[in-house]
Each structure stands twice: as structure tokens, then as C-alpha cells.
Amino acid sequence: MTELYIDGTAVVLPDNMNLAVKRENPFFTKNGEYTYELTLSLDNPVNATLYKHLNRFNSVSEIKTKRKVILIADNREYCNGTEIITGWTANAVSLQIASGNSELNYFIGSDLLISSLDLGSATVPTSTAGRLTYIEKTYPDVDFCLTPVLNEGNEEIINKWDVEAYIEGGATKCRLTAGGEKYIAQPFLCAIIKKICKAIGYDIKSNQLEQTDMASVYFTHLVDTVQYAQMFPGWTVKDLFEEIEKLNNVSFFINSKERSVQVIINTNFYAEAKLISIKNVIDTYQVEMEEQAETFQESNVSYDLPEQTYYSFARLKKGILNKAERKNFSDYSSLKSYMEGRTNTDTSKILALNLSDGREYVSGGRSVKKVNFLKNIEIEGATNNIELHLIPVSFQTIDIAINHTDSTIHIDGIGEPMPCITTQDVKEEEETEEEVDNSLYGLITANESEKEESKKELFIAFYQGLGEVGIDGRNYPLTIKYPFPFIDCPAGDYKLPGASLMLSEIKENYYNGAYNIDSSKEVKITSYDANVYDPRSVFEIRNKQYVCKEMEYTLSKDGRKKAWKGTFYSLKTEKSQENPQWILTDGRWRDTGRWLDNGRWMDE
Structure with missing residues (x-):
């Protein structure tokens, strides 16, 4: 028996239902569970009541409500996600179900701007003592830092910190003082991931980047705002997530039932995977992949x-x-x-x-x-x-002033590298501002009222807390503690743990693994195994180990029909190696479909 619940109400299913359900492994396709289109009759009171609100709309694009859907067959759960209405008439409504990563794809689409989300705001303290917290601490203790950045357009230092030297107990010491007028929050990458996921309805269950150097990566920018969402002009959620995936070799995995997200480094993906033996396999055959992409x-x-x-x-x-x-x-x-x-x-x-x-x-x-x-x-x-396109920020050597009132101190300052951003677009906007006709006629003819948000470059750097630099003064040696961001810092420099955005180190730390998945050959199986398996598991089929790309089931009103089909890749194990990790070696993230767009899953 098949049951479909929408917001807790059991839907009346068609007698001739023949519904295809796909469960994909987001490790390969970035999709999760979804169904093909299902048409429900509105000639019965249950369905008619569920969809009476559609009379208020003219198109599917106007429907904003995301209702909870659970699809069960033979007492097994196939989808637990969101209803996607694809069309309707006076007598029927068509819908799909998206769950897991497919649900995320539907929510963010291809054009959901980060600036349209409510990510909250950064509260930048007005006192020096309060501001110091945001250079003394790092993520996860704080969501942003107040590291200095030079605006090359007007040579202003944002988040400016000066050093004050003084003598205490015969020793020269120093403390930081807020030396500027403008302080702008510089958000940590992991904090932004958490805020975006929360804004679209998910909590972060775990983020493996938080256990790596990437926990100290932050976005350095000059956007004068406290709203986190406005710090990413022109960027969509999809674009940012894909850039994070490329830079760090991670995937976002969605649990629609728990409304949670896991950010997993792909070389750790199968580290704790269960080994499942598939029974009642009646057919297997191998398909050579004609096009081989490169990782x-x-x-x-x-x-x-x-x-x-x-x-x-x-x-x-x-x-x-x-x-x-x-x-x-x-x-x-x-x-x-x-x-x-x-x-x-x-x-x-x-x-x-x-x-x-x-x-x-x-x-x-x-x-x-x-x-x-x-x-x-x-x-x-x-x-x-x-x-x-997450770009390591450039640096410029800037003199850090050392202020003092004691005549025995003979240190005026030091030169240290500071993040700097060239704001060419600011100058261009200022030059053209006087030429704009701000009358209503002028706005209409210039189409200024519908100007699109331009996409700005995103710059990143590491910040691991206050670093130290020693200076030999004429009378006393001095150790300065100062906020030193960096993009390439060997361990020990500035007495910091160090990290690097060198591509060779990114590759070594986040991409290199020990086990290979042969994605040059797809293994197709047909099975009568009654279980519904998680495609993210490791499978044993006829005494050989495989990982799954996708599974497809067909459901009738009475339950699952016939056998189900699956596509698998052979897993090449190296038993001699310890702490095995598995990676793709000869295939890109092969997405056999497209992003859900305008309320419809486009499967190829």
C-alpha cells in the first residue's frame, strides 16, 4: 500500500498511479530523493480541500508555501521532503516531491540572491574594549572579526588598530588602541554557511571544515553595512556553495526529516559508511562511459x-x-x-x-x-x-604606528602586510553619478529603477587571532601583538598555527585520498530486495564492493511495483592502507539532471 501525506493529511491517490521515485547519491550528482510528476484528482473532497488555495494564483511561480510531504510504500519511507506544485486545472493538480539535496536545490534554485535572505546583522561594539573581542577571538567564539583592510580607492584603513607603547616595571610593553573611525564586520566563512542554511530552513548538524584550517577563513570586504546578506552583492546561494565545494572538496548533505545539513569533506565521505549486502539481484550489466571528465x-x-x-x-x-x-x-x-x-x-x-x-x-x-x-x-x-572565484586577498605593507609618551622609548612604527582591496567600481560610479537624470522620465528611459545587483569579487584570508612580532628597540626589546591576517603563512610565523591558500596545499589537504572509485564503468543492477537503502552506503553485490550513484523505484497505489534498478560504481580497495578514504579519480560530479527550476525537476 502506498500513502502520501501532505501537511499530515492523507491524499487520495489515483487508482492507476505509476510513480517513479529516484534516490540519488549527492556525492556524485548533488541530488537527493525526488519523484517524477504525479497528477491528483480534485474531484474528491480531501484533495479539493488540500488545494483550494490554488484558486488565488495564476501561475506556479506565485506559490510560496512549502508544504511538508511524506511518501510511504509498504511501510517504508521513500521521500520525506517538500511538495512542488508544477501545474493545475479545475479538476486536477500536478506535483513532484523533493527530499534531501533535491529539496535544497529547489529552495535555492539558480538565482536566489544571498542579499535577499535574512542572515541577521553584526553588532560592532563602539568601545575599544568591545572591539578588541573581535580580534582576540576567532570562529566559533565569534562570527566575524575586525581585522584591518586598506581601501586603495581612498587609502583609508578600515578597522584600524594602533599600538601604544609604555613602560611598566622597567619593561617596555604595548597595547592596542582603536585608531580609526570606520569598523566593518569581516564574517567568517563557516559562520556564513551556518547563517545561510538557517535562513533557508536548515540547521547545521556538522561542518567538517570547522575541524580544519578553513575554520579561520573569513571574507574581507569594504561594504559599509552590518547586514551579513549585503556583504555578498550579486552572489547567489548556489554560486557561493559551489565555490566552497570546489575550494575545499566538500559536499552539502541534507536531511529533510531533521531539517539539517552536514558539510562533509569528500575524502571522508565513506569513512563510517555501512557495508550493505543487496539480495535478490536478478540482473547486472556494465556500461562503458563515453565521456570521461577530470577531477x-x-x-x-x-x-x-x-x-x-x-x-x-x-x-x-x-x-x-x-x-x-x-x-x-x-x-x-x-x-x-x-x-x-x-x-x-x-x-x-x-x-x-x-x-x-x-x-x-x-x-x-x-x-x-x-x-x-x-x-x-x-x-x-x-x-x-x-x-x-573565492580569491585570496592581496596585501600591501603598511606602517603600523607605535604611539608613546615616554621619552626613553625610541620606536616609531613597523611595516607589516595588510589586506587591501582596489575599489575601481566605486570611482566609476562617482564619475557617472552627475550624468544620471533622476527625474521619473529619466529613470524610465535609463531603466535605473530595475538595475540589477552587480556581482562583486569575493576575497578571502585566514585569521587565527593576534600574532606576535618582536622589535629590538634602542633601550628595550618590544613584542607587539597585532591582528595579522594572511593567505600563506608557514606554521610558527607570528607565533600562529599557520595555513595556506596555495593550490598545491589545498590539493594535498583536501583532495588527495587513498581509495579510488572507478566511475569509468557504470554497473546497472535489477533487484527484488525489499529494503529501501540509503544510496550513500557501501554495497556488496555478488561478493564485490560498490558505491551507489542512484536507485529508481516504481510505486503503484498498492505499493512498490516489480524490481527496482540501481546504478553503481566499483570500489577499488587497498587493504594494505590504514585509515581508508575514498575519492573520485576519473569523473566529475556527474549530475544527470538539472537544478529544479520554476517548480519542475528537469531530468535528462
């Missing part, structure tokens, strides 16, 4: 970096690399000693490589300068290119 490991990967001097050093052009003379050093100490040695006449053309950590340097005259740390990953023979 992050097999693709050329790059950041979408702006054309700025800072990034010219951070990612050297091929013409520069071709002219460089390469020289390797065992560690940074020997590299620095050679490159800064006055007797070495060849240093001006050397690209020096520190073999201990893979970082490269050039001579800056009296000092060495780190370069090429945001270089692309280039794979020989790769045909696929992945571009990342």
Missing part, C-alpha cells in the same frame, strides 16, 4: 586573480618563468643567506626554491621576496580547467 586531481586549476601588481608576484607569468634561472636550497635559512649575500652576483635572475616547503623567492635587493605562491596547478595532458 580536481586531474585538471588544471587556477584562481581567478585580478590584474594587479600584487598578483603578478603571487602568480608569475610564463614569460618570467622562462627567463628565470632556477636554484634549489635545502631550507629557507640557506636560501636567504645566499640570496642576500653581497658577494653573489647572480641573485637578480634567480628563482630560488625552498625544497623544505616548496615556496619560491626572488631577490628584492637587500631582502628576498616570496613569489609564485598562488601559481596554477597544471597537469600534463589535462583538458579540463577549474577556476576558483
Whole structure:
């Protein structure tokens, strides 16, 4: 027997119902559970009462109510999600059911702007003591930080902090003072994930990024607002989530029943998966995949970096690399000693490589300068290119003032790198503002009243709390504690744990794994096994292990019809390795359908 409940009311199903239900593994397709279209008659009082509200609408786009739906057959739950009305007449209504990741896809669509959501606001304290909390603490203790950022458009430092030196007990000490007028919250990435999920109706059950360096990543920006949603102009939820998925190799997994989200690093996806043996398999056959896409490991990967001097050093052009003379050093100490040695006449053309950590340097005259740390990953023979649009912010060395009143202190300041953002669009808007006709006629002809929200670049950096820098003063040595954001910091620098947005380290930390899934061959099965399985499990079929891409069932009014079908990939295990982790090696996230759009699932 099949039962369909909408907001707790049992629907009257058609006698000739033949409903296809798909349960997909979001690890491969980013979809969850969903049904094909089901048509219900409105000629009975139960269904007519459930859908009487449709008389008020002219199209499905006007329907905003998202009603809870549970689909049960033979006492087993197939879908627990949301009703999607796709059309209606005076006598019938058509609908689909979306659950899990398919439900999320429906909610966010392809054009849900973050700025349209209520993400709450950041309360920036007005006192120095209150503001200090947001540089002394990091996520998850606080949702934003007040790290400094330079607006290159007007050379103003947002979230400016000065240092005040004083003598106490014969020792020179220092404290931070709020040295600016404008303080803008810089939100942490994990906090924004949590706020967006909550705004669309989900709670974060777990986020594995919070156990990694990425917990300290924040968005650095100049948008003068306390509203979190306004800090992402032009960005949709879909775009941001996809960029987070690409950068960190994570997936968002939805539990519609619990209204919860798990953010899982894909190399950990099957770490605790159950091994399930599928019974009553009557047919299996293998299908060779004609088109093979490449994953992050097999693709050329790059950041979408702006054309700025800072990034010219951070990612050297091929013409520069071709002219460089390469020289390797065992560690940074020997590299620095050679490159800064006055007797070495060849240093001006050397690209020096520190073999201990893979970082490269050039001579800056009296000092060495780190370069090429945001270089692309280039794979020989790769045909696929992945571009990342969460951009490591640029830095500029800024003098940090050290204020003091004691005549025995002879330290005026230090130069340290600070995040900086070029606001070219601000200048352009100011130049054209006087030319705009603000009369009603002018607004109509210029279409100003319907101007779309332009998409701005999103910049990111790490912030791990106050770092330390030592200075040798004339009379007393001084240790300064200061908010030092960074995008590439070896452990120990500034006495911080350190982290990096170098693509090679991103790949090493978030993509490399130990087990392979052979997605070049799809294994199709037909089974009479009566159970309804979670496609995210590991399956044993005829003594071989597989992972599931999708399962498809057919339901009649009387229950499940016939056998069900499934598509699987062979799991290549390496028993000799400890702490096994499984990853895709030769297939992209193969989405066999499209995002739910305008209330309809477009399956290909």
C-alpha cells in the first residue's frame, strides 16, 4: 500500500498511479530523493480541500508555501521532503516531491540572491574594549572579526588598530588602541554557511571544515553595512556553495526529516559508511562511459586573480618563468643567506626554491621576496580547467604606528602586510553619478529603477587571532601583538598555527585520498530486495564492493511495483592502507539532471 501525506493529511491517490521515485547519491550528482510528476484528482473532497488555495494564483511561480510531504510504500519511507506544485486545472493538480539535496536545490534554485535572505546583522561594539573581542577571538567564539583592510580607492584603513607603547616595571610593553573611525564586520566563512542554511530552513548538524584550517577563513570586504546578506552583492546561494565545494572538496548533505545539513569533506565521505549486502539481484550489466571528465586531481586549476601588481608576484607569468634561472636550497635559512649575500652576483635572475616547503623567492635587493605562491596547478595532458572565484586577498605593507609618551622609548612604527582591496567600481560610479537624470522620465528611459545587483569579487584570508612580532628597540626589546591576517603563512610565523591558500596545499589537504572509485564503468543492477537503502552506503553485490550513484523505484497505489534498478560504481580497495578514504579519480560530479527550476525537476 502506498500513502502520501501532505501537511499530515492523507491524499487520495489515483487508482492507476505509476510513480517513479529516484534516490540519488549527492556525492556524485548533488541530488537527493525526488519523484517524477504525479497528477491528483480534485474531484474528491480531501484533495479539493488540500488545494483550494490554488484558486488565488495564476501561475506556479506565485506559490510560496512549502508544504511538508511524506511518501510511504509498504511501510517504508521513500521521500520525506517538500511538495512542488508544477501545474493545475479545475479538476486536477500536478506535483513532484523533493527530499534531501533535491529539496535544497529547489529552495535555492539558480538565482536566489544571498542579499535577499535574512542572515541577521553584526553588532560592532563602539568601545575599544568591545572591539578588541573581535580580534582576540576567532570562529566559533565569534562570527566575524575586525581585522584591518586598506581601501586603495581612498587609502583609508578600515578597522584600524594602533599600538601604544609604555613602560611598566622597567619593561617596555604595548597595547592596542582603536585608531580609526570606520569598523566593518569581516564574517567568517563557516559562520556564513551556518547563517545561510538557517535562513533557508536548515540547521547545521556538522561542518567538517570547522575541524580544519578553513575554520579561520573569513571574507574581507569594504561594504559599509552590518547586514551579513549585503556583504555578498550579486552572489547567489548556489554560486557561493559551489565555490566552497570546489575550494575545499566538500559536499552539502541534507536531511529533510531533521531539517539539517552536514558539510562533509569528500575524502571522508565513506569513512563510517555501512557495508550493505543487496539480495535478490536478478540482473547486472556494465556500461562503458563515453565521456570521461577530470577531477580536481586531474585538471588544471587556477584562481581567478585580478590584474594587479600584487598578483603578478603571487602568480608569475610564463614569460618570467622562462627567463628565470632556477636554484634549489635545502631550507629557507640557506636560501636567504645566499640570496642576500653581497658577494653573489647572480641573485637578480634567480628563482630560488625552498625544497623544505616548496615556496619560491626572488631577490628584492637587500631582502628576498616570496613569489609564485598562488601559481596554477597544471597537469600534463589535462583538458579540463577549474577556476576558483573565492580569491585570496592581496596585501600591501603598511606602517603600523607605535604611539608613546615616554621619552626613553625610541620606536616609531613597523611595516607589516595588510589586506587591501582596489575599489575601481566605486570611482566609476562617482564619475557617472552627475550624468544620471533622476527625474521619473529619466529613470524610465535609463531603466535605473530595475538595475540589477552587480556581482562583486569575493576575497578571502585566514585569521587565527593576534600574532606576535618582536622589535629590538634602542633601550628595550618590544613584542607587539597585532591582528595579522594572511593567505600563506608557514606554521610558527607570528607565533600562529599557520595555513595556506596555495593550490598545491589545498590539493594535498583536501583532495588527495587513498581509495579510488572507478566511475569509468557504470554497473546497472535489477533487484527484488525489499529494503529501501540509503544510496550513500557501501554495497556488496555478488561478493564485490560498490558505491551507489542512484536507485529508481516504481510505486503503484498498492505499493512498490516489480524490481527496482540501481546504478553503481566499483570500489577499488587497498587493504594494505590504514585509515581508508575514498575519492573520485576519473569523473566529475556527474549530475544527470538539472537544478529544479520554476517548480519542475528537469531530468535528462
